[in-house]
Amino acid sequence: MLSKPPIYDVPAEGYDQLYGREQLEKYxxxxxxxxKLLTDVKNVLDVGCxxxxxxxxxxxxxxxxLYIGIxxxxxxxxxxxxxxxxxxxxxxxxxxxxxxxxRAVDFAACITVIHLLDVERALMELFRVxxxxxxxxxxxxxxxxxxxxLKIFSSMSRSWLxxxxxxxxxxxxxxxxxxxxxxxxx
Numbered sequence: 001m002l003s004k005p006p007i008y009d010v011p012a013e014g015y016d017q018l019y020g021r022e023q024l025e026k027y028x029x030x031x032x033x034x035x036k037l038l039t040d041v042k043n044v045l046d047v048g049c050x051x052x053x054x055x056x057x058x059x060x061x062x063x064x065x066l067y068i069g070i071x072x073x074x075x076x077x078x079x080x081x082x083x084x085x086x087x088x089x090x091x092x093x094x095x096x097x098x099x100x101x102x103r104a105v106d107f108a109a110c111i112t113v114i115h116l117l118d119v120e121r122a123l124m125e126l127f128r129v130x131x132x133x134x135x136x137x138x139x140x141x142x143x144x145x146x147x148x149x150l151k152i153f154s155s156m157s158r159s160w161l162x163x164x165x166x167x168x169x170x171x172x173x174x175x176x177x178x179x180x181x182x183x184x185x186x
Contacts (some may be wrong), residue, residue: 048113052080103131115142137172
């Protein structure tokens with residue numbers, strides 16, 4: 001029987017040590033951009049959650065709503081469960097077919113994962129499940145995907161307001177989308 005190639009380049013056990021600090025900086029920037037809006041967020045969906053560093057960050061800054069982490073890698077989900085226990089919901093699933101109802105989450109995040117996915121399918125799923133906010137980060141070394149991201153974002157421009165941030169201290173560009181209120185549409 002042939003074994004499947006690994007999904008990620010780093011084993012689950014080494015993920016936090018290798019990427020933890022860099023991911024924390026991204027979370028802080030996202031929280032800074034969304035500071036006022038996060039007070040209204042009752043649930044967060046973290047697509048490609050890995051070991052749930054984002055869930056840990058949210059808990060550390062006082063977020064007490066429901067955190068839902070989704071990843072295809074069971075080893076990463078096991079580590080997330082061991083760290084956060086009952087303070088989260090974890091689901092082994094594919095980002096291209098999220099097992100979440102339409103507009104069921106307030107905030108959907110896809111942090112440092114979009115480059116591993118079919119961009120269009122994954123973004124359409126984020127738009128489908130989120131009712132208020134979306135955060136997507138794109139590795140600067142994968143800027144070849146930026147035109148595709150921007151095209152999809154612009155196709156949603158009647159419903160979503162795009163906030164974009166390029167920060168030199170992190171290796172990603174950050175895209176925040178906020179759902180436009182019905183009464184604000186022209």
